[in-house]
Amino acid sequence: MNNNNSLDYKALFLGPNSENSNAFSEILNSLFQDHVYWRKNFHPEDPDVITSNVKNNENFKYTLEKMKSVFDDMSKRLRENATPWHSPRYLGHMNSETLVPGLLGYFGAMLYNLNNVAYESSEPTSVMEKEVGEDFCKLMEYPKGWGHICADGSIANYEAIWYARNLKSLPFAIEEVEPELVKGKSKWELLNMPIEDIINILELSNNKMDILKSHSARSLATEIQDLGVWLVPETKHYSWLKAADILGIGTHNLIPIKLDNHYRMNLTELKNTIDSYISKGTPILGLVAVVGTTEEGAVDYVDKILELKNQYAKNGINFYFHIDAAYGGYARSIFLDENYNFIDKNDLKNKFAENNIFYNKDLNWPSEDIYNAFKAMKYADSITIDPHKMGYIPYSAGGIVIKDKRMRDSISYFASYVFEKGVKVPALLGAFIMEGSKSGAAAASVWAAHRVLPLNVTGYGKLIGASIEGAYNLYDYISNKKYFTVNDKKVYVEPLTIPDFNMVDFVLNVEGNKDLNSLNKLNEDLYNLSSIFSPDIYSNGFVTSHTDFSMADYSDSPLDILQRLNVPKEEWDKVKNLTLLRACVLSPFLNDPEVFKEYIPKVESNIIRKLSLLVK
Amino acid sequence: MNNNNSLDYKALFLGPNSENSNAFSEILNSLFQDHVYWRKNFHPEDPDVITSNVKNNENFKYTLEKMKSVFDDMSKRLRENATPWHSPRYLGHMNSETLVPGLLGYFGAMLYNLNNVAYESSEPTSVMEKEVGEDFCKLMEYPKGWGHICADGSIANYEAIWYARNLKSLPFAIEEVEPELVKGKSKWELLNMPIEDIINILELSNNKMDILKSHSARSLATEIQDLGVWLVPETKHYSWLKAADILGIGTHNLIPIKLDNHYRMNLTELKNTIDSYISKGTPILGLVAVVGTTEEGAVDYVDKILELKNQYAKNGINFYFHIDAAYGGYARSIFLDENYNFIDKNDLKNKFAENNIFYNKDLNWPSEDIYNAFKAMKYADSITIDPHKMGYIPYSAGGIVIKDKRMRDSISYFASYVFEKGVKVPALLGAFIMEGSKSGAAAASVWAAHRVLPLNVTGYGKLIGASIEGAYNLYDYISNKKYFTVNDKKVYVEPLTIPDFNMVDFVLNVEGNKDLNSLNKLNEDLYNLSSIFSPDIYSNGFVTSHTDFSMADYSDSPLDILQRLNVPKEEWDKVKNLTLLRACVLSPFLNDPEVFKEYIPKVESNIIRKLSLLVK
Incomplete structure (x- = not known):
């Protein structure tokens, strides 16, 4: 081993023919034994509860045999009808075998069964989730950002609308509670305030934050209906329909934008759509670009969409901008050098060669469009990214990362019993997310994979390159x-x-x-x-x-x-x-x-x- | 072994001192080997991809060592700061060690990494989830019901409001699309239609269902604001605040009902609150009773609340009724005999004795209030029930069960690519739930536990009895x-x-x-x-x-x-x-x-x- 060693992801999969089963088995049993002896050594003076007397009982033996027969049945069912993701003959859904760090990270932490919604119930895995959130921020170049793992990409997309809806309704709350802060603004101007300005005011009004929020969309259904339309490309995942329904903006306000020949959002269509709503006096609540559509793998023109967005901003038209990169998010790692800087276009080929990204050194990827799209992602307000897709992590592990962690205030809730006072904690997760309980093991799973494979060209980038x-x-x-x-x-x-x-x-x-x-x-x-x-x-x-x-x-x-x-x-x-x-x-x-x-x-x-x- | 054997749950836990580690280890390795040989035998003619040549590579060895050191770090972090749920000295949060069938069911199925949102990607575990849903229906005596596993109880509670909101908005959609079906009804009557009547009309209008739904709350934000208030006891879990926010009804429409000395919803307060809203012309969108509050373990008077509900129904006042039994739901198993019939009050003590529910045969549980509350649960429209609480299943496994599976039509979405045509499938889960990807392993985990311990007095009832x-x-x-x-x-x-x-x-x-x-x-x-x-x-x-x-x-x-x-x-x-x-x-x-x-x-x-x- 020396400093010149680079990662070989072939060591990180069980393998199509279980080629790495011995290494897997060794770590599996070592994690289990670690747990076994941890239990035994928490107050080693405590007597056994399940004594040999108990074990010799007929009912005990019967129960053990019954459990074994259930597992026998389960294993048969799985082997009979499970999809063979592991084989290179499988070329279908966005599945393959998953990373051993993901599988064993989950197993190892599952034994401790920590609940990451409350720091008190999950110190080790909450810290891991915090570190995963930081990984996401590095990946997206969000120095002031924050990210977390959630059940899946649909939940992450719901969260995006949740942020957008509650933030965009705040100017009216401000007008009611602290009118001098938005003095002289028309209704149209209030509906079109930049997200950053809203966050700044929310922060300034810290002592009145709860009152402000109680006048926003979170408290009053009537504050939602005027916020406008939510734009998505026609390639949209169906979760956007559910999102518009669930979040109360209504599917009629979900407006699909037509595509070009690459199955990317058509920029002229996008501009015409925005113009037509504005001319009718309907604001744009938010806009979604997709990086990796689920049916085509298409990557929207994020950079050009942002140019358009900036042009509208000059005319006082502002909206929330989310990227649904549930599928393609991890691919950004191929563009980051070992210090997480976005690699210059001219250096890309060299960096790829240096890190053995492609066998075919002349592979014509990325195109200029793709490069620019990935580069511009850092300007989005929030991004959905699913570890259980291109992170090669077992289900369920979705994720979301936001550009400015102060956005969390717009959706936060605190329940006294889950959030202990006076303790230095990385993040009171339950206050800022949709779920009320969540598996610490899922965080450990993602964490272990990220620790082995950094989210840059030396780590995940290689895996992404192999897939491309x-x-x-x-x-x-x-x-x-x-x-x-x-x-x-x-x-x-x-x-x-x-x-x-x-x-x-x-x-x-x-x-x-x-x-x-x-x-x-x-x-x-x-x-x-x-x-x-x-x-x-x-x-x-x-x-x-x-x-x-x-x-x-x-x-x-x-x-x-x-x-x-x-x-x-x-x-x-x-x-x-x-x-x-x-x-x-x-x-x-x-x-x-x-x-x-x-x-x-x-x-x-x-x-x-x-x-x-x-x-x- | 003979037919007189009964279950001893002591065989189903690893044990405070890891007393059952050998049995655990045996099944763990057998499930892993089953998977290893399944891979090897899917086209055994296929050559190895990770050859010994690859394995001898320095980078391969380096990567393996790096992975091992990450797991070493992970295990240390877990052992240093994890909460010792396994010890009887732990008397805090609603945690203990989890069932071995839950842990190994998760592990065994995780290796196959199936996604239960799409039947195509998860045949074995989708069938298991269907069976778990049927278990929930038996537990709640819902012969026409349907249930599924979701990320957690908060998500289940959101689903409950989702059902209520979309169903209660349908009468106005019906009035617009098929006016003859609600002819002569006033706005107040439309706002107060019984849930069952709405479902019946939705079913009758099968060919116009999509049009109807496009006129309901799911499509139009403006359809939400008149639906009224959502009543919860003051003991409410904070997820209800989030639910009212997320689902767009607004936290101002979430009305807490005061408690009695048992920390149960005060029935007089409930009646007064309902009367006061009705007198103002504000309808009641829905009402939540809690079975097992998270701070007190209190059980609301479900039977008496239903009596009240039925009285209002006689006066044309109808609302959705949900039970948040995230915590207490599994406890209903103690009241069901081996055929899943609710045990008569007079037989209860005998049944308990027969099944060794309590060491102390004179234990004074349940009180009449508790018995009646559990018995009446079957009349609720929907119930939240979390396997990862009293199901002794590792996180994350929440759940919801609905009384009438036709309710699903009010929230369903179909995405062509995930839902294959012409295939007999148990349930197109993604169409009817919030999540867009979900772990098949979570279903296997719950399934394995339910197969060993049936949800009645012979199975889970014993475990619940032990806890009580x-x-x-x-x-x-x-x-x-x-x-x-x-x-x-x-x-x-x-x-x-x-x-x-x-x-x-x-x-x-x-x-x-x-x-x-x-x-x-x-x-x-x-x-x-x-x-x-x-x-x-x-x-x-x-x-x-x-x-x-x-x-x-x-x-x-x-x-x-x-x-x-x-x-x-x-x-x-x-x-x-x-x-x-x-x-x-x-x-x-x-x-x-x-x-x-x-x-x-x-x-x-x-x-x-x-x-x-x-x-x-």
């Missing part, structure tokens, strides 16, 4: 393949777009077919033969996922790929839906040309075998 | 003790109330002291010496928790105990706060007279030792 390169390998393979020959027919395969990130959507069509229903059926049928529900998973050599683009959700965005598949526009106008196959390449092994060469021909032969059942 | 008897042992001990002698002074100890459930709150006061600030300081100081933050946890022989009753939250309810402590009312009027010590007796071992006799004198001597530092 695997996706590009697959994209190149599909692009070059062009068609499969099946029962003497050509079945064309067409990728949706060049990947912004690590997802490859593609569509199959039989040569000469112009019927969209038939096309959809072919892809649906192939999916059915390649899903976890297909018969005999053991003989199923390729498992994937699928998705649907409907006109209601996607407007005419699918026309581009349909044209490439020779399906006429009239078909789209009639059928209004396109079924795609969707491969999130999370496997950290398909970047290796040797592994790719081993596995992808197997995948191909399985696709052809299945297609031969469908294309006669 | 432990609490009564402590209550009797404190009641009989009356005072400790410390440095020649008497320090009186006074329990708050006789426990409705398994929690014993108590207050200490030095003989002759009438000063409430001094009293509070004494209890606070003793807590500080008995908390996880006190120096040297190893020598700390008694660990507890504390709480504060403020006048703002509790009105004058604390006057009763203050009188018993000889503190005059004027002190309360001046100080407006009472600090109590709070012992949730979750340990499943303090029911055993031998164990109690072993541990409680140690606890007592520690209390006296600490008091001697405080009372000079």
Whole structure:
């Protein structure tokens, strides 16, 4: 070992063939024994409660056997029908095997069962969660930020609206309670105050904070309805619909923005939408950009959206800006050097080479758009980031990070019994989040992974790079393949777009077919033969996922790929839906040309075998 | 083994001294090996990806060592500062050691990392969650009900308001979309329609359901503000404040109802409050009863509240009725026979004896009030129930169960990519819940525990009984003790109330002291010496928790105990706060007279030792 050592993430997965099972087992048992002896040594003078007398009891033995048979049943059920995320043959949902630090971090801490909502009940794991929050802030370049783990990305997205809604309603509360602070402002100006100005006033009014808040949206339902619309790209995750419903702004105020050919939010559409609401006197409550859409892996033009936002600000139009990077958030680590500085565009290739990010030194990623989008993320008010997606952490671990920790005051609650007084604590989590109990083990899981793999190009960046390169390998393979020959027919395969990130959507069509229903059926049928529900998973050599683009959700965005598949526009106008196959390449092994060469021909032969059942 | 065997829960805990570590270790490793060989046997022809060549690499070894050192650090942090829930000396928060089936169910399933929000990604654990939901329905006698696991009880409480709010807004949507269905109804009548009638109409209008919903509170913020007030007892968990904020009804519409001397919702106050709102023309959106308050373990008069509700119904006043049984929900299992029928009051003592529920056959629990309250729970519209509280399951596993599964339609969302078509699935969870990803392992954890311990008097009932008897042992001990002698002074100890459930709150006061600030300081100081933050946890022989009753939250309810402590009312009027010590007796071992006799004198001597530092 020496200072020149760099991390090899292959040591951090159990492996497709359980290659690292011995190391796993060793740490597993060591964590368990540590816990066992901790119990024994808390007052070693205390006698056993479960004595050998008790253990010799027939009922005790019966209970033990019953428990064993339950676990036998559980293990059988899991092995029969669980999805084989671990295999490079799995190219579907955003899943792969998870990091050993994530798995064993969870297990090791679960034995102590700490509740991170209250510091008193979770000293060690609360400190770990604080450190994870700091990691998120470094990742996003939020020097004054704050972050935490939550149940999942949907909850994080709800929190974003919660912040936006309560903050944006405060100017009216200020007008009522401390009118001199917003003296002379019109209603429109109050509705359009910059988030930072609102936070500053909230901080200044510290001794009146509770009164202010009691006049805000949190206290009065009537304060919500005038706050305006919440803008999201058409690629939005469905949690945004639920969010608008749950947070009381209403789904009618959730306005989808059309996409461009890259499945990124169309900037002209965005500007036109904002202008049209403003001209009607409706304010913009907030705007969401997505970094890593769940269906396409698309990355919105964060930098250009911010330019637009800044232009509006000059005209007194201000809104909350959130980035839904539940999927793509961890990818920012590839852009940070070992000191967490965003790497200059001109140095990127060298840094990647230095850290062995890509096997293919000429891999053409990131494009300028992607680079600029990731770079600009630090200007958002808040960002959703899910460890249980590209953090390779087991469920459930979502997360959110906010740019300015003072924002928390707008949503805080204190319950005397969970928040002890006079104790130096890192953060009274329960006061600032939606949950009222939360697993300390989830924090330990993320913490352990972050401690081994820092959130920069020397750590997670390598893993993210592997995933992206695997996706590009697959994209190149599909692009070059062009068609499969099946029962003497050509079945064309067409990728949706060049990947912004690590997802490859593609569509199959039989040569000469112009019927969209038939096309959809072919892809649906192939999916059915390649899903976890297909018969005999053991003989199923390729498992994937699928998705649907409907006109209601996607407007005419699918026309581009349909044209490439020779399906006429009239078909789209009639059928209004396109079924795609969707491969999130999370496997950290398909970047290796040797592994790719081993596995992808197997995948191909399985696709052809299945297609031969469908294309006669 | 024979049919006469009954369950001994002592086989299901690791034990205060890790007495069952061998059995734990055996199952732990067997679950892990099962998983290892499952991976190896999914396409056994596939070559290793992490080859011995890779393993011999310096970077690989370095990474492995780094991971081990992170776990070493993690284990040290946990052992240094984790709370010793496992010891019978811990009498504080609602924690104890958790069930082995819960711990190993989580671990065993976590290896497969399934996501229960989508059936496709979680077949085995989705089925387990469905079975857990059915268990909850049996527990609550909800033949047409539905239940699921969620992140925690706060999220479950938010869901309850979500159901109530969206359902109660539907009559106006019906009036707009299908006016003939509510023809002739006044606005007041629409605001007061019974939940069941609304569900029936929603079902009848199946083909127009989406249109109806788009006219309801989920779509339009303006539909929320007229729905009325949400009533909760003053003992409410602070999640209800957050709930009113988040769900957009506003905390001003959250109305606390005063308590009686048992810290249960005062029925006269409840009736007066309802009458006063009705007379002002403000409807009642919903009402919450608590079964097991978090600070007192109090059980509201569910049966009498229902009587009142039924009287109002006769006058055309209807509201949603939710029970927050996050803490006390599992206790209903003690009242169900092996066929999940509620045991007749006259048979209860026999059934308890038959199943060895109590060591003390004369234990005076439940009172008639408690029995009737639990019995009536089945009439509520929904119930919060947390496996990670009295289910002895590790965090995070909350839960909610609804009486009529058709209620789900009022909050459902469908996202095409997560919900596959044409597949027989138990429940498209993501469509009906707040979360967008959720751990299948949490479901397996609860499932395994429920399979070993059925939710009736033969299973969980025994564990609940042990906890209650432990609490009564402590209550009797404190009641009989009356005072400790410390440095020649008497320090009186006074329990708050006789426990409705398994929690014993108590207050200490030095003989002759009438000063409430001094009293509070004494209890606070003793807590500080008995908390996880006190120096040297190893020598700390008694660990507890504390709480504060403020006048703002509790009105004058604390006057009763203050009188018993000889503190005059004027002190309360001046100080407006009472600090109590709070012992949730979750340990499943303090029911055993031998164990109690072993541990409680140690606890007592520690209390006296600490008091001697405080009372000079």
